[in-house]
Amino acid sequence: MEGAEQWKIQLEQWKKQLEPWKTQLEQWLNQVIEHIHQIPPTQLYAAVAVLLFTTLVLLFIRVLKRAKSNTIVLTGLTGSGKTVLYYQLRDGSSHQGTVTSMEPNEGTFVLHSETVKEGKVKPVHLVDVPGHSRLRPKLDEFLPQAAGIVFVVDALEFLPNCRAASEYLYDILTKASVVNKKIPVLLLCNKTDKVTAHTKEFIRKQMEKEIDKLRASRSAISAADISSDFTLGVPDEVFSFSQCHNKVTVAEASGLTGETSQVEQFIREHVRP
Numbered sequence: 001m002e003g004a005e006q007w008k009i010q011l012e013q014w015k016k017q018l019e020p021w022k023t024q025l026e027q028w029l030n031q032v033i034e035h036i037h038q039i040p041p042t043q044l045y046a047a048v049a050v051l052l053f054t055t056l057v058l059l060f061i062r063v064l065k066r067a068k069s070n071t072i073v074l075t076g077l078t079g080s081g082k083t084v085l086y087y088q089l090r091d092g093s094s095h096q097g098t099v100t101s102m103e104p105n106e107g108t109f110v111l112h113s114e115t116v117k118e119g120k121v122k123p124v125h126l127v128d129v130p131g132h133s134r135l136r137p138k139l140d141e142f143l144p145q146a147a148g149i150v151f152v153v154d155a156l157e158f159l160p161n162c163r164a165a166s167e168y169l170y171d172i173l174t175k176a177s178v179v180n181k182k183i184p185v186l187l188l189c190n191k192t193d194k195v196t197a198h199t200k201e202f203i204r205k206q207m208e209k210e211i212d213k214l215r216a217s218r219s220a221i222s223a224a225d226i227s228s229d230f231t232l233g234v235p236d237e238v239f240s241f242s243q244c245h246n247k248v249t250v251a252e253a254s255g256l257t258g259e260t261s262q263v264e265q266f267i268r269e270h271v272r273p
């Protein structure tokens with residue numbers, strides 16, 4: 001009780017100490033208001049307009065800067081050929097004999113095929129995220145800044161990997177960081193140097209079928225789990241990539257032999273000079 005009494009006294013003292021400040025502040029405020037009244041209204045409007053304009057320009061620059069990301073993320077199952085592709089795009093050589101990656105490869109460079117080009121070429125920030133399931137959480141570090149995602153699929157060993165690849169792609173296409181920013185996705189059918197490789201049309205159809213099946217099983221789970229980010233496709237319609245929030249396109253490549261023009265085109269479309 002005594003403590004409360006003491007506090008009251010202390011507060012009263014503070015209030016008294018602040019009293020002169022209050023009047024001083026009021027005086028200043030009055031002076032400012034008077035000053036403003038003296039300024040012709042046109043000048044005042046002009047000042048406000050300039051202030052608004054600069055704020056808008058600064059905001060616009062910020063948005064533009066964020067939109068102009070130059071990061072392209074290579075992802076996909078282990079063994080699909082991401083690292084070979086990464087080296088091919090960077091050096092124009094496959095560095096034969098890559099082993100399964102334990103760490104992401106990351107670099108900012110002008111694409112090898114563009115080093116001979118004249119004029120301004122914007123460097124690309126390329127990230128190759130390992131496909132091993134334990135390293136996949138690494139992907140989340142890079143997705144928020146991605147201008148495009150290249151999902152690499154092994155077109156040779158496609159059928160045994162179809163389900164796993166579809167699950168991984170499903171996870172990516174339902175992530176909030178990917179959907180909200182509408183990051184474009186390239187489904188890249190790799191290893192087409194071999195005649196036994198499946199065509200991109202076949203791969204697209206098979207993966208659509210697989211995702212259609214996944215959709216049913218996943219939505220049953222997510223009914224209880226609210227944390228699931230998004231759902232895919234249109235309810236009660238057979239799934240196709242065209243229904244995705246994100247633009248999904250399909251292309252072919254062979255990292256090993258350097259047939260990478262379609263990936264390069266995708267990269268250039270989304271990382272503009």
Ligand SMILES: Nc1nc2c(ncn2[C@@H]2O[C@H](COP(=O)(O)OP(=O)(O)OP(=O)(O)O)[C@@H](O)[C@H]2O)c(=O)[nH]1
Nearest residue numbers: 078079080081082083084100101131191254255256
């Ligand atoms: N025929 C053929 N083989 C390829 C091609 N690209 C990669 N490979 C082979 O596929 C295997 C895997 O390639 P990597 O680039 O290491 O695969 P990755 O996707 O980086 O795998 P992780 O690092 O484990 O995620 C290697 O033996 C490559 O030689 C290609 O275009 N054609």
Ligand SMILES: [Mg+2]
Nearest residue numbers: 082083100101
């Ligand atoms: Mg690798």
